[in-house]
Amino acid sequence: MAEASDASGGPAAADALPPLTAVDTAATADVAVVGAGIVGVSIALTLAERDALRGAARRIVVLDREGLAAGASRGNAGAFAFSDIEPLASPGIVRRVPRWLLDPLGPLALRPAYLPRIAPWLWRFWRASGPERFAAGTAALAALNRLAAEATSRLLAAAGATSMWHENGNLHLYESEAEWRASLPGWDKRAGHGIAFEHVHGAAAIARWQPGLSPALVAATFVPRWATIDDPLVLVRRIAAAAAGRGVHLRRAAVQALVPAPEAVVVLAAGGARLHARQVVVAAGAWSHGLARSLGEHVPLETERGYNTTLPPGAFELKRQLTFPGHGFVVTPIAGGVRIGGAVELAGLHAPPDFARSDALLAKARRFLPGLRAEGGTRWMGMRPSLPDSLPAIGAARDDARVLYAFGHGHLGLTQSAATAELVADLAEGRAPALDLRPFSPQRFG
Ligand SMILES: Cc1cc2nc3c(=O)[nH]c(=O)nc-3n(C[C@H](O)[C@H](O)[C@H](O)COP(=O)(O)OP(=O)(O)OC[C@H]3O[C@@H](n4cnc5c(N)ncnc54)[C@H](O)[C@@H]3O)c2cc1C
Known part of the structure; x- marks a missing residue:
């Protein structure tokens, strides 16, 4: 029987990305998104769609160390489980x-x-x-999943993927x-x-x-x-293609650290490449805490x-x-x-x-x-x-509001990706998000 995993093999040819070059790093990015899983590409397309609607053009760069959907987004069960509103961490x-x-x-x-x-x-x-935190977590997931049900139709339409x-x-x-x-x-x-x-x-x-x-x-x-969805990997490809069609740059680069500087956040990649970005979104799935750590923040x-x-x-x-x-x-x-x-x-x-x-x-x-x-x-x-309470982290880094976290979606990352993308886009634009984001604060664990 054939085998594959997040931790094995390189990306299929269809998912390979061109490497980050000196041309890419010469100009400051408006937004750098780290991670080309379902969450990262959904954020990139949502940002680009909003730009297209208002006639703006942010320079958006998505970076992935392997290629498209190299993590959990590649082979998951493909379900939009909007009714799954109970955290795993439950009484009993x-x-x-x-x-x-x-x-x-x-x-x-x-x-x-x-x-x-x-x-x-x-x-x-x-x-x-415990009962109180479980009840609060259930209410928060219900609100996020409700937004997700609406946001998913918008995202699928933008990606031309509604028939999937x-x-x-x-x-x-x-x-x-x-x-x-x-x-x-x-x-x-x-x-x-x-x-x-x-x-x-x-x-x-x-x-x-x-x-x-x-x-x-x-x-x-x-x-x-x-x-x-027909196939969660094909969905990531479609969303990425739609984002690229809107001018988003998708590049291969293993990000090692984020370094705040006065004018920009410096995204340090393996091999010494440096991309300066006005805002950075960390959407690197199960590997995201390493990048938070480079900013001195512990997220469990x-x-x-x-x-x-x-x-x-x-x-x-x-x-x-x-x-x-x-x-x-x-x-x-x-x-x-x-x-x-x-x-x-x-x-x-x-x-x-x-x-x-x-x-x-x-x-x-x-x-x-x-x-x-x-x-x-x-x-x-x-x-x-x-994350321990089954809720994702959606919000700014503790010490630098230019860095936004969008990770920790556990069993529901596909389900919640479009909602997360809209919420992150709101934060990036300084707009009030559609939901109270306090339950999703990356700092909620102290
Ligand atoms: C068996 C299984 C079944 C599932 N079924 C469902 C389901 O039916 N419905 C549902 O909603 N969810 C499901 N999930 C959960 C869902 O797959 C995840 O929550 C979701 O894919 C997470 O997406 P992501 O974009 O955050 O992370 P990922 O898809 O893991 O993507 C992270 C990306 O970041 C890149 N990266 C990591 N570190 C760096 C770095 N330092 N520099 C550059 N790039 C980096 C990786 O290469 C990867 O491509 C399932 C998960 C599993 C394992």
Whole structure:
């Protein structure tokens, strides 16, 4: 089986970027965006679109050390999960963790050697899981996801990518009535935030939404406003192409540090290149905290690594995305085939991938989708950029308002990318953002 990960191989030819040259660095950039994942390219296109509307032309440069979508944006599950408004750090989660950890290939894994490194993050995660902070986090995510639903249609239209979007809904599937009942408080909370859904009971009723499932699945909840994209990598390419069409420069450069100077922020790249920028946006996914550190700021960013397998066309006739909440994985129609995966592994940025996790999720999927043809797949590992309270960091650096942070979107970076882009564009232009950004303050952890 083929393999790929955030940490392996160079970009495909289609995603290669020209290197940053002396010509690029000769002029000061108005905005330098570090990172060409879904968040970085969405920000670049949104800035360029706003310029086009008002007849202005900022010099916008996007820098990525590898190429387009070299991180989590390359192989994710492609879902716009606007109804996912509950932070992972939730009351009661700490009681469930030991059971998950007992299964070495279960929905959550922690590599023992990494425990000392991640202990401070886990402490903050635990503190964020109390009822009050959980309620505040839920309200903040609901507001962000509401904005995201509107902003995504604007971004897709600007990128000419609307036809890639499929609002076919999602089916959350349960193996017992007890498991379904345990999910009800979460659904009640979503109802309180205006999210529509419908409960479904019995294998025959479920089969009307998705034929071919195991009769062991006895209850489900259908969420109509959930959407998927044909292929998240192709979406990044489309957005980047639209940005380039609007004059955005996309360049290859590994940014090593940001150095504030009186006239500009100096973006120091490997090999000694220096780009002077009036504003810098840090959208470097799970690697963003290194750049914050170069400004003397500690942001507790970690990675929740995730795994999947993409099967070729014909693997299963899938009507819509399926979620298996009890097992921490989803099954998604992607790129004409089927992508199966999820799970969380806490092992940092440098440990090699453990593709037995992709295989374990595929084996589970075969149990629930008995007709699944599991041959010919490609296994992938990606690094979700995660803050302890499951909310992204959107806001200015502590000591320099010319540097804006846009990272830490965890499980929902694709979902929230267009909203983040509009919020960052507002901040960059000195306008009041559409949302109260205090819950997303990069400085909220002290
Ligand atoms: C298995 C899995 C499934 C997922 N499914 C979904 C889903 O269905 N829906 C959803 O909303 N989210 C999903 N996510 C989460 C989503 O993929 C991420 O939140 C999102 O892709 C993060 O985007 P990003 O642009 O912030 O970071 P990334 O996509 O990681 O991009 C960061 C970029 O920055 C570059 N970079 C890093 N450091 C530097 C540097 N120093 N200099 C220059 N460039 C640098 C990297 O090369 C990379 O290209 C999933 C994640 C995983 C792992």
